[in-house]
Amino acid sequence: MKCSLIRDLLPLYVEGDCSPKTNKVVREHLDRCSECHKLYELINSPIDVKAITKPVTTETHTRSNEFWKRYYGRLILKGLGLFFVVYITVIKLMVLFKL
Template sequence: MKKYDLPCNVIIDLLPLYNEGGCSEESRQIVEEHLQNCENCRELCGNIPIPVKEDPPKPSESETFRKISRKLKKSRYSKLISTVLCVFLVGLTILTGAWYYTSYLPYKRLAENLSPDRSFGHLFSDYSGMQERYWLHIAMPNYLNFHGGYAAVNLSSDFVSDPTYNPPSMFVWVSNKETKYGINIVEKNGKNSYTGYQLYVDKDVNYIPSDLYTDEMNEQCRELLEQHREEVKGLMKAAQDKWGEYLP
């Protein structure tokens, strides 16, 4: 379809200006397009040169090769980025699943009958509640932290007659395969001096020697456990009564 469709007599009137280069750019384009498509006007114009539109130059083989090479590089980079992203997402999914089933879910089961407690500032809600005379607390592991959770059992302060006495407390670390029980005992050495001890026991409250302690320290911890055995048994009973079915 023609862009301009002017009568031949109008084009002939414009030819003198066109031939002298005195017409506007738009008029020049109108005349040239008409002359290219009108044989009669070309004959009337005689030897007036008619510009012929030339096709844009074709790129050389080297330029074509460079363009193809650039496209291939972009394609390879895109595929590489997509592959890396997919591998990362798959790895993150597997890691998240492993963390959920081995670290988070065991503590979530312990917390089923306790109340949410955000006072400890964990990313995931902590939980707390009472079991007879004992205060129970669950610290949920943060995301992808495989060793951050624990359960704690303490004698409620309402049942401690001496406000200066620190009764033993128990920490429980649980996974799908095993459960570890840690006992914290604080001994008063003087008027305002205290020493804390951490020792490990099995569910029957038998002392488990630590490889990090000397023989003398292990013996001292064993004696401390004997001194507080009944209190530790109370902590263990509260934990077993509440969570026994979930403690491997």
């Protein structure tokens, strides 16, 4: 059997979802093919999730919070500035046209 087909069957083989005949074919191929056997061992080995995930430190949160405070602070100031420019312009137009 071709390695590509065995590699497609490996997840099912590891989970025990193959028929007995398929299990036998996959096992025989794994005994003969070292590359597929390495892949099988890799799939079958447990994964240490703690080693993969990066712990979030309070320093990261602090820097992130400071960034967003500055960002929204600037955004609010720009909005207020724009509001007052429009407000003053409207007041001047009202006075100019005596509305």
